[in-house]
Amino acid sequence: MRYFYTVLLYLALPFIFIRLFWRSRQISDYRRRLGERLGFYPIQFEKCIWVHAVSVGEVLAAIPLIKALQVRYAELPLLVTTMTPTGAARVTSAFGKNVTHAYLPYDLPGSVNRFLKTMHPTVGLIMETELWPNLLAACYHQHIPVGLLNARLSEKSAKKYHRIAVITRNMLQSLSVIAAHGHVDAKRFIALGASQHTVVVTGNIKFDLQLPNNLFAESMKLRESFGQNRFIWIAASTHEGEEEQILQVHQQLQQKNQQALLILVPRHPDRFDTIFKLSEQYGFKTSRRSQQSTAMSDTAVYLGDTMGELLLMYAASDVAFVGGSLIPRGGHNMLEPGALGKPILMGKHLFNFAEISELFIEARALSIVSSAELLLQLIRLMNDIKERTQMGERARQVVEANRGALNKQLELITKMMQSSVV
Template sequence: MNRIILSLYSLLMWVAQPFLRGKLARRSLQEPGYGEAVQERFGHYSQPEEAQADLVWVHAVSLGETRTAALLVKALRAEHPGLRILLTSGTATGRAEGESLLREGDIHIWQPWDSAAAVARFFDHFKPRLGLLMETEVWPNLVAAAGARAVPLVLVNGRLSEKSLRKALAISPLSYPAFGALAAVYAQTGDDAKRFRQLGVDVAGVFGNLKFDARPDMDQQATGKAWRQALARQVVMFASSREGEEGAFFKEISATAQQRRATPAIDVIAADIFPPKFLIVPRHPQRFDEVQALAEQHGLRVSRRSGWAAGPADSEEAMSADVWLGDSLGEMALYYALSDVALLGGSFEPLGGQNLIEAAACGCPVVMGLHTFNFTEAADLAEAAGAARRVADMPEAVHTSLVLLARPDAHQAAVAASFAFTAGNRGATQKTLAALRPLLRR
């Protein structure tokens, strides 16, 4: 029965290829990266075959997973200096970030589409000796092709939300064999491990989240802190905002902005604090122009990070604007260091939230909504530690942020709790490295 289901799935993935090509063509109009090397997605490669390449394959689908993979790759290289990496990416931002991981002899390509022919060509061309899948990426044909070639696959920093578990259980004839064929699963949390076991997985270890071992860019943090000091103003940031959330945010701050123009010394939400500056950093770069247009529809004046020659304090446009738009990539450490408190994108609509660990590592307290199911344990731990506050909706989020800024003692306690939260949860990289040693020696 499982063979029949897999064959039907393979047929569906083959039939879907023209639709994928069309989707990539449309995406490339906004993000040109999606138009690069499209044939790689279907198992056609320009790189020469590496019969004795001895490659270790690392798959990091998107930007967050790629940054997490960088921690593990760095540790692997330190222990195995001659290691060659085959890195696969699924998104344009992940692919761009992945370039920084590469060393001489490494290979970087798109992940193969999960059709039987594409994944077969992938394995036969590159012949990796081990595959490390970051966090969530388990595809039926990919796993089946690896098993047929005796290539062990390990799910590293594995996470499985309740929503993802329900989806996997709904297609159990595909998901059970795929997860069950993995050589090992290293889960982030005990709850993740329980959910993996519901799919028949023998979890090899619960090591914590690799993201806690990331050290935010020190130069960016220094720049952000210098900018904040020059401002002599407090900054409220909406970090990694998602479509459907920004309108509510702009609605909350637009009334404040209009009142402040009339009476600059008064803040209508919290009249006893100096009016802060508001910063928004959208999750997806292709939406920068869209988010600016939305802010302007709410009557807000916008200043973009790309327009600042130096910091915002040196820009007359920035200082007179109602909202700043962080329209750059790879500068989250700068934005968190510039900010006094951050609203967590993806948590004010049922989108699962975003990673709050980098904010905490930069000493930026977080205010989050009810929807953090993609990062349940990290969010709960942060809340328990005092590094994050949970609220019901966007109006309460903005109000809570302003109240926190109005209470210096409470704010400083939240900053200290943020640093302690990240420091107390480090160590997953070394645990993962130790678990991988037997597989790397094979």
């Protein structure tokens, strides 16, 4: 079965590179370092700890883990691989030269073997659910223990993996550890063929988010620059099909409060220009974070078009809407606004964060809304400062009550390191 998968991947390779060049029209980094996509690297290690985080969201989740690994295994270099340039940029902004970044090669046998021969990882730590058959098979045969950390598996993803049941079972059984978010995730992994003794429920490492020491001071400066006493709400990690709804809501909100400010942060950088134009088409005075550090007093929409500043934008806001949820994308990370004590609003599509969202809903820290209900909730929270504060505090308490996954996963990594023969 894996043989046919590999043949198909070889046949698809020209089209994959065409897609890279197509995407490079918006983000030029897609056409850089192409050799790494095939396992050719300008660097080499005798041994290292390898962490793979496919893109920005996974990198953000991995940051506390990587920092802890730097302390615990200071003698070993850390290699962080991603698949996207935006993920690469986030690694660089978070760690600079203290870790090495490389692109993970495509899942071709030759490329994978070149990667392993060049990097000599002592262990492989894959964030969430990024499973590649040839990569995992090569690690298994070369006795490199691989752990799936912060592992989650939605019902939708489980159905997709079930369609390739033989490949999925072999991949899961090659893993040394699967550190699952919750019991539902664990049951799904086991049902797909994972060995029960490798699956451990550790909780979600994203709860262990560490806020920068200067974050609140910087957010107050940003907020003050927006103008005194403005109601500020953020729509973060938005996707195509959501921004139109959000801008329409903001139009109606401004009829209630002309000074209301929307901070709009699209999920993907290649859409920044498009959303800027869209906002202006709606008649909003729109400022861009990348072009000026603050909004003017007459700015109605502030476009967060920079990388690595989402926490700052959340901290400067009164209410947070988290995107990917008004459309069926499964939602994005609600823990960041939660840790900052912000009331959270999301659409109904939360399958990527099903268990976590239930914690916030039960605590009355998260309200599920349609676009029409979003307006009503914003008006309510804008006018009721007490409820806004209490809802935000309930969100913060949910995050605090569920910390601890980081230490559990570090202990699993320690056992993997002890079993490694590389």
